[in-house]
Amino acid sequence: xxxxxxxxxxxxxxxxxxxxxxxxxxxxxxxxxxxxxxxxxxxxxxxxxxxxxxxxxxxxxxxxxxxxxxxxxxxxxxxxxxxxxxxxxxxxxxxxxxxxxxxxxxxxxxxxxxxxxxxxxxxxxxxxxxxxxxxxxxxxxxxxxxxxxxxxxxxxxxxxxxxxxxxxxxxxxxxxxxxxxxxxxxxxxxxxxxxxxxxxxxxxxxxxxxxxxxxxxxxxxxxxxxxxxxxxxxxxxxxxxxxxxxxxxxxxxxxxxxxxxxxxxxxxxxxxxxxxxxxxxxxxxxxxxxxxxxxxxxxxx
Amino acid sequence: xxxxxxxxxxxxxxxxxxxxxxxxxxxxxxxxxxxxxxxxxxxxxxxxxxxxxxxxxxxxxxxxxxxxxxxxxxxxxxxxxxxxxxxxxxxxxxxxxxxxxxxxxxxxxxxxxxxxxxxxxxxxxxxxxxxxxxxxxxxxxxxxxxxxxxxxxxxxxxxxxxxxxxxxxxxxxxxxxxxxxxxxxxxxxxxxxxxxxxxxxxxxxxxxxxxxxxxxxxxxxxxxxxxxxxxxxxxxxxxxxxxxxxxxxxxxxxxxxxxxxxxxxxxxxxxxxxxxxxxxxxxxxxxxxxxxx
Amino acid sequence: xxxxxxxxxxxxxxxxxxxxxxxxxxxxxxxxxxxxxxxxxxxxxxxxxxxxxxxxxxxxxxxxxxxxxxxxxxxxxxxxxxxxxxxxxxxxxxxxxxxxxxxxxxxxxxxxxxxxxxxxxxxxxxxxxxxxxxxxxxxxxxxxxxxxxxxxxxxxxxxxxxxxxxxxxxxxxxxxxxxxxxxxxxxxxxxxxxxxxxxxxxxxxxxxxx
Numbered sequence: 001x002x003x004x005x006x007x008x009x010x011x012x013x014x015x016x017x018x019x020x021x022x023x024x025x026x027x028x029x030x031x032x033x034x035x036x037x038x039x040x041x042x043x044x045x046x047x048x049x050x051x052x053x054x055x056x057x058x059x060x061x062x063x064x065x066x067x068x069x070x071x072x073x074x075x076x077x078x079x080x081x082x083x084x085x086x087x088x089x090x091x092x093x094x095x096x097x098x099x100x101x102x103x104x105x106x107x108x109x110x111x112x113x114x115x116x117x118x119x120x121x122x123x124x125x126x127x128x129x130x131x132x133x134x135x136x137x138x139x140x141x142x143x144x145x146x147x148x149x150x151x152x153x154x155x156x157x158x159x160x161x162x163x164x165x166x167x168x169x170x171x172x173x174x175x176x177x178x179x180x181x182x183x184x185x186x187x188x189x190x191x192x193x194x195x196x197x198x199x200x201x202x203x204x205x206x207x208x209x210x211x212x213x214x215x216x217x218x219x220x221x222x223x224x225x226x227x228x229x230x231x232x233x234x235x236x237x238x239x240x241x242x243x244x245x246x247x248x249x250x251x252x253x254x255x256x257x258x259x260x261x262x263x264x265x266x267x268x269x270x271x272x273x274x275x276x277x278x279x280x281x282x283x284x285x286x287x288x289x290x291x292x293x294x295x296x297x298x299x300x301x
Numbered sequence: 302x303x304x305x306x307x308x309x310x311x312x313x314x315x316x317x318x319x320x321x322x323x324x325x326x327x328x329x330x331x332x333x334x335x336x337x338x339x340x341x342x343x344x345x346x347x348x349x350x351x352x353x354x355x356x357x358x359x360x361x362x363x364x365x366x367x368x369x370x371x372x373x374x375x376x377x378x379x380x381x382x383x384x385x386x387x388x389x390x391x392x393x394x395x396x397x398x399x400x401x402x403x404x405x406x407x408x409x410x411x412x413x414x415x416x417x418x419x420x421x422x423x424x425x426x427x428x429x430x431x432x433x434x435x436x437x438x439x440x441x442x443x444x445x446x447x448x449x450x451x452x453x454x455x456x457x458x459x460x461x462x463x464x465x466x467x468x469x470x471x472x473x474x475x476x477x478x479x480x481x482x483x484x485x486x487x488x489x490x491x492x493x494x495x496x497x498x499x500x501x502x503x504x505x506x507x508x509x510x511x512x513x514x515x516x517x518x519x520x521x522x523x524x525x526x527x528x529x530x531x532x533x534x535x536x537x538x539x540x541x542x543x544x545x546x547x548x549x550x551x552x553x554x555x556x557x558x559x560x561x562x563x564x565x566x567x568x569x570x571x572x573x574x575x576x577x578x579x580x581x582x583x584x585x586x587x588x589x590x591x592x593x594x
Numbered sequence: 595x596x597x598x599x600x601x602x603x604x605x606x607x608x609x610x611x612x613x614x615x616x617x618x619x620x621x622x623x624x625x626x627x628x629x630x631x632x633x634x635x636x637x638x639x640x641x642x643x644x645x646x647x648x649x650x651x652x653x654x655x656x657x658x659x660x661x662x663x664x665x666x667x668x669x670x671x672x673x674x675x676x677x678x679x680x681x682x683x684x685x686x687x688x689x690x691x692x693x694x695x696x697x698x699x700x701x702x703x704x705x706x707x708x709x710x711x712x713x714x715x716x717x718x719x720x721x722x723x724x725x726x727x728x729x730x731x732x733x734x735x736x737x738x739x740x741x742x743x744x745x746x747x748x749x750x751x752x753x754x755x756x757x758x759x760x761x762x763x764x765x766x767x768x769x770x771x772x773x774x775x776x777x778x779x780x781x782x783x784x785x786x787x788x789x790x791x792x793x794x795x796x797x798x799x800x801x802x803x804x
Contacts, residue, residue: 004497004504008382015375022368022447025361026532058529063545070530087445087529088542097527100423101432101444204547217547225547476676479643482663483670485693485741494689498680 163212385466415524458511469503601649627797669743727754
């Protein structure tokens with residue numbers, strides 16, 4: 001007779017069950033924090049299951065570094081027993097997130113510049129450069145235009161649809177706008193571009209889907225994608241506009257020592273080095289690898 | 302005479318044109334939507350869907366999507382049941398304000414909803430951000446955790462559910478409620494026995510509408526809950542993450558999972574509606590009062 | 595006993611004013627008047643579903659003017675014999691009993707009894723949408739007497755019935771009144787129904803004329 005009332009009542013336990021399901025299946029759930037605050041001794045919650053440590057190391061990681069970081073986190077977990085969680089997003093939105101909630105341990109944006117920004121605001125305690133990345137051209141399939149495109153000026157003259165990362169929001173775009181020589185080249189390229197994207201990944205998607213003929217992205221990105229869909233063309237002109245992959249340990253990190261271990265691991269572990277190369281990053285010369293204390297900490301201590 | 306005839310044929314011509322135009326617009330749109338789906342299917346083969354489903358992070362994302370959308374749609378309906386009633390029945394001066402507030406989450410750009418949530422939870426109230434208060438007193442973190450997903454989903458889901466329930470309540474004949482009161486039912490009994498059963502289709506459709514909207518929710522979730530793998534990644538964020546690294550095939554494959562989910566839900570809803578639509582099991586309405594005393 | 599004292603009701607542009615009438619206990623009074631005269635409004639006010647501007651409503655020596663409808667304990671056949679469409683015929687008739695917390699067995703028995711009283715026992719399992727106008731009246735009447743109320747307010751209860759059934763249903767209403775000493779106020783626009791009542795009132799231009 002009053003079915004709907006029964007539904008509404010039945011939905012209460014159903015809702016509780018669903019929430020229990022979420023708590024059960026999400027590794028570093030909300031209750032983990034409670035135990036952290038009230039009881040510093042690690043690890044007693046059920047939701048952690050067979051995980052090695054109570055709260056995993058959380059890395060705020062640019063989407064473009066995802067394939068590399070997924071491989072590295074697995075390797076690191078095997079080595080140290082610490083599990084690693086990745087919070088993915090475009091570098092700029094990760095940076096805005098830090099404004100409110102610095103609950104991550106490490107910050108690994110698409111490019112050095114974002115670490116600079118975080119550092120200037122006093123959010124970084126230690127930082128280190130890991131690798132070097134160079135921009136490349138991506139085009140649809142092999143064609144004559146692709147070869148021509150190796151000379152950037154041809155992109156302006158031809159009637160190719162050009163997709164570029166925006167210099168305001170995309171790390172790659174910013175690098176190109178600052179480092180491409182002659183300076184006028186970027187200006188004319190961007191005025192010729194048929195579309196500007198907020199991230200290099202979107203540029204790649206444009207080329208893959210056929211929305212654009214040519215795009216410029218950082219090399220690691222093309223290693224992640226399925227290269228059957230497009231062709232990579234290296235260009236001498238672009239090499240000067242390379243970026244640095246840097247990682248920073250955040251001031252509010254709950255496990256700075258583990259963060260540090262991860263940083264060491266990325267810099268010097270042979271497996272990590274191999275992974276970097278495999279994903280299209282270029283290794284830095286050994287002297288640049290030194291761990292740099294952050295500006296703010298250097299000043300205050 | 303001739304004038305009259307020509308005006309008639311002109312009228313017929315106009316009618317034919319208008320009908321033709323209506324037909325083209327209506328079916329043109331349907332074809333267009335169908336083409337969108339066909340293009341997706343053509344791009345991502347079933348094997349691509351199987352491939353993404355083999356990845357543990359996508360499976361976790363699918364599971365989290367279903368769980369959170371389930372919780373959110375239930376909460377949305379709980380909110381919609383009293384709020385829809387208020388909007389449908391109240392003659393209070395607060396009603397227009399409430400009606401406006403309900404529409405805010407639907408009309409705001411999704412990104413703005415996310416940013417507003419983020420700011421709200423980090424605003425100082427009584428000298429401490431709400432986020433920290435919750436953490437200290439309840440031991441619950443919201444920002445960047447799964448509760449953030451549910452909050453973001455409920456924001457928009459409850460708005461939609463409330464509007465649906467409001468329409469459902471408005472269709473209820475108020476005299477049936479009056480009759481129940483006169484025959485001794487309290488307000489609560491009247492609501493449970495008379496009003497609610499008459500809006501059961503509204504309940505169903507508001508729940509499913511909220512659910513569909515919740516599994517597609519993206520902007521606020523990305524901003525407020527982030528996209529932590531295995532933790533706060535839902536299917537719509539997965540699509541975005543795949544697209545951001547240029548893996549269009551995987552992005553489309555995950556989108557197809559979303560499409561399949563909503564198709565399944567709609568089909569299930571139609572079956573349920575058909576079962577409940579006509580109450581009673583007997584043959585057609587009696588024409589005459591042939592009962593006799 | 596139904597006692598109305600100087601009742602005034604405003605409903606938008608429509609109003610009735612200065613209504614006073616008394617129906618003595620155990621009698622059957624007929625209230626007539628042109629459509630739109632406010633007969634239904636008056637009944638609704640006695641039921642408690644329409645707000646009263648001033649005046650008093652006294653039912654069996656109890657002033658119920660400000661009481662909630664469910665506290666008044668009246669039986670009502672509303673205009674158009676409104677039934678709850680989401681409930682079956684049986685459930686509609688059982689509604690007053692359910693509200694009074696009757697047991698299922700008692701409820702079933704009484705419901706069958708009331709339906710049978712108005713010759714509607716075979717309709718029990720039907721849905722409301724499958725009923726004709728006359729059938730709806732019978733079900734509404736059955737519901738009206740289910741909880742054995744002492745006051746019956748009937749709004750055109752015989753509309754839609756053929757002349758023969760009219761007489762029979764009318765008889766059943768009278769039977770109920772005689773056995774329970776219930777007071778009946780019966781609204782109709784049909785002069786032939788006036789024969790039921792010992793008392794007769796006419797509502798004209800928002801006033802009572804006897």
